């Protein structure tokens with residue numbers, strides 16, 4: 001570890017590291033964390049533009065928290081799929097999970113079609129089903145409009 | 159579990175064929191027999207936007223099965239105008255009826271209605287999205303005229319970009335074997351690329367043609383649609399193309415005897431009235447088939463298949 005790394009994003013004793021965030025998505029991911037009241041007391045550090053052999057550049061976030069809310073993990077799959085979540089205990093990585101794009105987003109985003117009934121009646125839970133395995137496109141369970149992952153990420157619900 | 163009909167995409171080929179068979183069985187029943195199939199049952203037609211033809215077709219279908227009909231045909235006259243949510247309207251009306259046909263200007267409404275209601279929902283058109291009973295009646299019409307859908311040569315004419323009827327029919331035709339579609343439309347109203355791309359890996363083919371008359375010579379079916387003036391940002395452009403996509407009796411002179419002209423109706427200028435008297439006119443029979451197909455669907459959804 002270089003002295004620069006230590007200075008900018010210190011090791012944590014206990015908590016989570018969200019690693020391999022595509023450079024530029026660190027701030028949107030921070031915004032997701034900021035929206036979770038369960039994490040209101042957590043100490044969070046954000047690192048941007050780290051050199052990465054695999055990704056060229058990457059962002060990274062460390063959270064000192066006991067648990068990550070389920071809804072945050074679901075939203076991460078929408079905003080920044082491919083990130084690695086590392087659970088840290090006693091300064092060591094004890095568990096590592098890569099967040100994958102799921103087959104279904106359950107009430108995480110609004111439909112991009114302004115004429116979709118789910119936008120007319122906002123209490124209705126939305127769902128978006130993956131077109132096929134491996135696809136980055138999803139079909140609205142109501143109006144059947146096909147949206148990309150990026151479009152849905154721009155229409156997150158609370 | 160209750161059944162609904164929301165999207166043609168929910169149906170596999172097997173289920174589509176089953177509906178076509180059921181419609182044929184329903185058509186073959188004597189009128190008195192049909193009139194005794196659904197005594198005491200009520201169909202609610204909830205038309206949040208006007209579509210007189212579709213509504214009357216549903217209502218005729220139900221009445222001829224011995225059932226009754228309630229409903230409204232414009233949101234302005236209904237409780238929606240007083241601010242009631244769509245969800246509440248559905249929850250209320252399901253207390254009054256055994257099956258609901260719903261048409262709404264917003265996409266996804268029929269699906270939402272099906273999630274909310276404990277009784278069957280028929281989608282009678284949700285915005286630009288789906289109108290599955292139209293597609294099924296079109297397929298039924300093709301099979302009645304030709305005895306099959308497989309291998310038909312079908313020319314699709316007019317506004318191929320925005321016509322929900324055309325999009326839905328195209329998608330359904332891809333499931334059949336070797337349907338050859340000829341696309342005839344103004345440059346600015348071509349069929350969306352995702353539909354032509356969807357043909358890859360199927361036995362269907364698409365080709366574009368400039369000339370309606372040429373297509374008439376080599377087709378089994380000409381499916382006409384209306385070109386709406388509002389679709390053209392430049393009215394000069396509209397004036398230039400509108401007559402290229404208008405069918406007249408004299409153009410049918412070189413057409414094969416089997417050729418049938420279809421149209422979802424109402425027509426405006428795109429089919430000259432002089433076509434009506436030719437043996438090629440198929441659109442009024444198509445409208446009749448709409449009642450039969452809707453009868454089949456209502457009977458299926460109410461678990462009352464003959």
Ligand SMILES: [Zn+2]
Nearest residue numbers: 111116140143
């Ligand atoms: Zn939608």
